[in-house]
Amino acid sequence: MMERKYRHDATITKVDHLDEDNVFLTLNAPELSELSKPGQFVELETSQFLNRPFGVAICDKKAGTVGIGVRKVGKGTKEIFEYKAGDKATLFGPFGYGFSISEKTSRAYVIGGGTGIYPLLFLLQELKRAGIKTYTGCGFQSLTHALMIDDFSHISDDYLTACEIGEADVSGTAVDALAELYERHGQSDGTIVYACGPIPMLKAVNAWCEENGIDAECSFEARMGCGFGVCRGCAIPVIRDGQPTYDRCCVEGPVFRRGVVDWEGL
Amino acid sequence: MSTIDLSCRVGDLTCKNPLIAASGTFGFGREMSRFFDLGVLGGVVSKGVTVKERRGNPPHRIAEAPGGMLNAVGLQNPGIEKVIKEDLPWLIKQDTKVIVNAAGDDLGDYVKLAEALNGVGIDAIELNLSCPNVKTGCMAIGSEPALIEEVTRACKEIADVPIWVKLTPNVTHIGDMAKAAEAGGADAVSLINTLLGMRIDIRTKRPVIRNNTGGYSGPGVFPVALRMVHECFKAVNIPIVGLGGIMSAEDVVEMMLAGASAVQVGTATLLDPYTMPTMIEALPSVLESIGATSVSEIVGQMRPW
Ligand SMILES: Cc1cc2nc3c(=O)[nH]c(=O)nc-3n(C[C@H](O)[C@H](O)[C@H](O)COP(=O)(O)OP(=O)(O)OC[C@H]3O[C@@H](n4cnc5c(N)ncnc54)[C@H](O)[C@@H]3O)c2cc1C
Ligand SMILES: Cc1cc2nc3c(=O)[nH]c(=O)nc-3n(C[C@H](O)[C@H](O)[C@H](O)COP(=O)(O)O)c2cc1C
Ligand code: FES
Numbered sequence: 001m002m003e004r005k006y007r008h009d010a011t012i013t014k015v016d017h018l019d020e021d022n023v024f025l026t027l028n029a030p031e032l033s034e035l036s037k038p039g040q041f042v043e044l045e046t047s048q049f050l051n052r053p054f055g056v057a058i059c060d061k062k063a064g065t066v067g068i069g070v071r072k073v074g075k076g077t078k079e080i081f082e083y084k085a086g087d088k089a090t091l092f093g094p095f096g097y098g099f100s101i102s103e104k105t106s107r108a109y110v111i112g113g114g115t116g117i118y119p120l121l122f123l124l125q126e127l128k129r130a131g132i133k134t135y136t137g138c139g140f141q142s143l144t145h146a147l148m149i150d151d152f153s154h155i156s157d158d159y160l161t162a163c164e165i166g167e168a169d170v171s172g173t174a175v176d177a178l179a180e181l182y183e184r185h186g187q188s189d190g191t192i193v194y195a196c197g198p199i200p201m202l203k204a205v206n207a208w209c210e211e212n213g214i215d216a217e218c219s220f221e222a223r224m225g226c227g228f229g230v231c232r233g234c235a236i237p238v239i240r241d242g243q244p245t246y247d248r249c250c251v252e253g254p255v256f257r258r259g260v261v262d263w264e265g266l
Numbered sequence: 267m268s269t270i271d272l273s274c275r276v277g278d279l280t281c282k283n284p285l286i287a288a289s290g291t292f293g294f295g296r297e298m299s300r301f302f303d304l305g306v307l308g309g310v311v312s313k314g315v316t317v318k319e320r321r322g323n324p325p326h327r328i329a330e331a332p333g334g335m336l337n338a339v340g341l342q343n344p345g346i347e348k349v350i351k352e353d354l355p356w357l358i359k360q361d362t363k364v365i366v367n368a369a370g371d372d373l374g375d376y377v378k379l380a381e382a383l384n385g386v387g388i389d390a391i392e393l394n395l396s397c398p399n400v401k402t403g404c405m406a407i408g409s410e411p412a413l414i415e416e417v418t419r420a421c422k423e424i425a426d427v428p429i430w431v432k433l434t435p436n437v438t439h440i441g442d443m444a445k446a447a448e449a450g451g452a453d454a455v456s457l458i459n460t461l462l463g464m465r466i467d468i469r470t471k472r473p474v475i476r477n478n479t480g481g482y483s484g485p486g487v488f489p490v491a492l493r494m495v496h497e498c499f500k501a502v503n504i505p506i507v508g509l510g511g512i513m514s515a516e517d518v519v520e521m522m523l524a525g526a527s528a529v530q531v532g533t534a535t536l537l538d539p540y541t542m543p544t545m546i547e548a549l550p551s552v553l554e555s556i557g558a559t560s561v562s563e564i565v566g567q568m569r570p571w
Contacts, residue, residue: 001547002302004540049330049484051537092539223328225337226536229297231290232313232339233328245321246342251297 006228008032008042008091013065015085018147021072023081024057024118027089030064038123039098039196039219039255042068043227045090048076053224055119055196055254056094069118069147095227096254099123099194099217106190107133109181109214110156111205113140113174113197117147119219120196124155133157135185137177139201142166158184175204187214195219199266206258216258222249237265270550271560274308276505276528277428277453279389281308281363283549284518284561285542288509288532289314289367289392289432290339294353295360301539306546308528309363312349314394317375319345323399329465329474334484334511334533336463338399338477341369346382358387365430369394371403373417380421380429390427393417396434396459398481405459408434411446418450428453430507433498435487436462440494441501448502455498456507456530458491484533487511492524499525499566513541515548519556525566 014026032042036056043051058067072081083089108127112120117138127134136156140146142165153159162170162177170177174197195205196219209216225233227250235246236253238260247253247260272283286309292298295310304310322342329336343349349366358364366388368379376393383391395408395417407413414431422429431447433440435458444455460481465474473479491510498506508526512518513534521529534541549561558564 002306002540002543004301006301007538007540045537049333049335049537050328223326225328225335226291226539228301228539230293231328231337231536232322232342233337235322235325235327235342237324246325 005031006092010089010091012083012085012087012089015083018069022069022147023072023083024067024069025080025083026058026065026067027091028065029091032091032093033059033061033064033066036066036094036122037098038101038126039119040094040096041119041227041254042066042091042093043095043224044068044080046076046079048079050225051092051227052076052080053227055219057118057121059122059125069115071115092227096250097252099219099255101126101130101132102190104190105132105192106188107135107185109178109191109193110134110136111174111178111193111195111197112136112138113201116195116197116201116219117152120194121148121151121155123194124152128155133185135181136160137162137170137174137181139163139174139177139197143168173204174201175208178205178208182212192216203263203266206261206263209258217255218258218261219255220249220253224250226250237262269559270553271562272546272549274528274561276507279363279428281528283308283546284522284528285546286363286365286507286528286530287311287535287542288530289394291532291535294349295357296353298539299360302543305361306543307362309365309389310357310360311365311367311392311530312353312357313343314341314367314369314397315343315346315349315379316341316369317346317378319343319348323477326474326476329480331463331465331482331486333486334482336465336475336480336482337460338475338480340399340477341397346379350382350386354386354388363389365390365392367392367394367432369397369400369404373420375403376417377420377424380425384424384426388427390430390453391421391425392430392432392456393421394432394459396432398434398436398460398462398479399477405434405436408443409437411442414443414446415450418447418452422451430454430456432459433457434459435490435494435510441497444498444502448504452504454505454507454527455502456509457498458487458494458510461487461490483511485511485513488513488517492521495521495526496524496568515545515552518545518549519552519564522561522564523566523568525568527565
């Protein structure tokens with residue numbers, strides 16, 4: 001039988017229920033952990049017809065494990081929420097063009113909202129390994145919705161939680177946290193913003209970066225058919241050669257330089 | 267070592283096995299080559315190609331449905347010139363048959379596409395007279411026997427490779443459509459394309475798909491596809507390429523018993539990129555289990571009551 005390098009029959013080794021809606025799974029999948037780069041995603045098989053995409057949130061090549069954070073929003077994720085340690089799971093991946101970590105990068109602002117925070121953990125791990133200073137801001141509805149604060153503050157050089165309701169480091173959105181972090185740490189050559197979250201957040205990050213003349217890499221979500229570039233189901237509006245067109249979220253993305261995204265077309 | 271002969275013929279074209287990748291779920295092959303050597307396949311049908319570049323429909327382009335999915339990609343592709351320059355040279359180097367799916371707004375478009383593909387080195391052209399997700403051409407032509415015949419004949423006159431005509435299931439009598447293709451000189455018909463469908467988000471009262479409607483594919487369409495393949499098998503003498511909802515080697519055998527000389531696999535690839543090699547690996551033992559020694563001997567061997 002032929003080798004199946006991008007198919008992983010994994011065992012779930014750990015299940016952490018972060019709150020009523022969020023679960024963090026650790027899976028034993030050595031080849032997957034070997035191949036994964038920050039910003040890439042996996043396609044998880046469930047009883048639903050199409051596989052479900054999730055960003056790789058943790059990658060431990062030594063242990064041969066990967067982690068994904070999953071928010072319960074519909075039928076597929078509800079099923080995933082019920083998984084127990086020892087259960088088997090089939091995944092495909094890693095897929096997609098992830099975050100790029102350039103040698104020129106000296107400091108990074110890492111901004112997350114909603115389920116977009118999960119893949120940023122893996123990014124932060126690699127930024128730290130590359131010796132890059134990281135300033136992280138995550139936005140939540142309220143402090144009771146906040147997730148993984150300890151993990152993020154531990155791995156970042158500075159970390160702020162932003163909430164629109166109630167007391168937090170910053171009252172407001174993830175972008176308000178970005179502004180506050182920027183106030184504290186400023187920019188030098190090779191400053192970049194990495195962002196992952198809902199589209200309104202990405203739009204606000206883009207507007208802020210535009211104003212401050214900083215480049216950004218933004219991770220998007222789209223309905224996916226395959227996850228590996230053959231169906232063209234996962235269209236993200238972009239500008240290529242001055243013309244509006246659609247890129248594939250699963251191949252050219254999910255991470256896009258903010259300059260190529262057709263923000264008006266979103 | 268299995269002694270089952272998997273080779274099959276579609277008219278003058280001989281494929282090493284009957285599994286051909288369907289249009290629109292395999293790109294132009296390159297993305298799939300990281301999963302496996304395309305040389306294991308009987309053939310590959312390209313994504314639908316048009317005369318000019320098409321950017322496709324706005325998202326959402328996809329929705330789930332019981333037993334499958336809806337899509338309205340809208341034939342996003344770089345246009346024939348770029349495809350010939352950038353995509354086909356790589357694909358024809360693979361050790362498999364290459365079929366280009368051609369989609370047009372009118373007769374003139376189909377002729378232009380057939381002409382442009384002369385001398386390129388492909389093995390056949392599949393005329394897409396069946397895409398339901400564009401405003402003009404395709405399915406509009408494929409629902410009118412007279413137009414099917416006219417377009418087929420015009421392309422047949424120009425093309426230097428066999429012409430397959432891909433039929434839509436969104437008609438009352440698909441056998442009549444197959445007959446029209448045969449009358450126009452088609453070398454084969456392939457069927458089915460997707461069934462026109464719709465999903466509605468009950469909260470917003472909006473169709474889930476931005477195009478409002480989309481084409482239904484996946485295992486849910488399999489029984490419809492089987493019935494239609496059999497109807498065409500009875501109606502025409504040219505070979506039939508059967509597709510629609512094939513998920514396993516057993517489905518391949520069932521489709522061939524209904525009358526297909528070869529099959530195509532579409533949506534199943536989206537769920538598992540290795541699904542076609544898996545079916546090819548399993549096919550010999552399924553054939554063996556029904557006492558067959560070759561795939562070609564089972565074509566149309568269903569025994570109706
Ligand atoms: C590249 C990428 C990375 C992602 N990473 C994460 C992550 O790390 N953690 C996390 O919790 N979620 C993530 N998501 C979103 C996650 O895939 C969806 O929440 C999930 O598919 C919903 O499935 P469901 O069956 O529960 O929802 P349902 O609503 O029952 O699903 C119906 C359909 O909608 C699709 N769908 C619904 N919401 C989304 C969405 N937001 N994005 C894409 N498709 C959607 C489903 O795939 C399915 O086709 C990511 C999405 C993408 C594209
Ligand atoms: C995402 C997607 C894109 C498709 N694009 C095309 C296309 O460009 N041209 C075409 O003739 N058929 C296209 N089809 C139809 C398939 O080739 C096939 O006829 C149909 O999906 C039924 O087979 P299946 O159930 O095995 O997918 C597409 C199908 C899907 C799911
Ligand atoms: S999901 Fe199929 S091309 Fe992106």
